[in-house]
Amino acid sequence: MSLRKKIGLLFIAAQFILIVYAKFVPERFFCWAPFDEHTFLDVDVEVNGKSLSKKEIEKRYRYKSLGWEPRSINNVFNIIRQYESTYGKNDNAKVTVKYSTNGNEERIWFLE
Structure with a gap:
């Protein structure tokens, strides 16, 4: 051969x-495995007691704060964890992600 x-x-x-x-x-x-999950997500962030707007959240993470995620929701969690453990580690941020994957019941993920 x-x-x-x-x-x-x-x-x-x-x-x-x-x-x-x-x-x-x-x-x-x-x-390049097929995208077999579709997740609707809604991210809310509070920094030092102040709620951030959707635009501020998108600027903070450089990623959407509301909408559809065609890949695993864990990708979004990793983006948030990475930011909060480095650049935002002194911001006292409280992050809430409400999400529903493939039309299933809504779940909530927290990071404090």
Whole structure:
């Protein structure tokens, strides 16, 4: 078998492994597995006792604060956790994310 064919088969095998792996982890950053979750989310943030507007929240996290997320909701949680553990660690922020995945009942995620 030629080197090109071996590299091609290795590439296809790696992609298959990543798709299977992505089905069993909450985050799916580095694979092209199909988006099988659709989540409606609504983020609210309070910093030092002051509620932020939707625009302020979007500026803070550089991500939407209200709308549809076509990937795992854990991606949004990771964006918020990362910001609050670095840039916002001294802001005394209280974050609430209300979300509903695939039309199921609404859930609430907190970060204080």
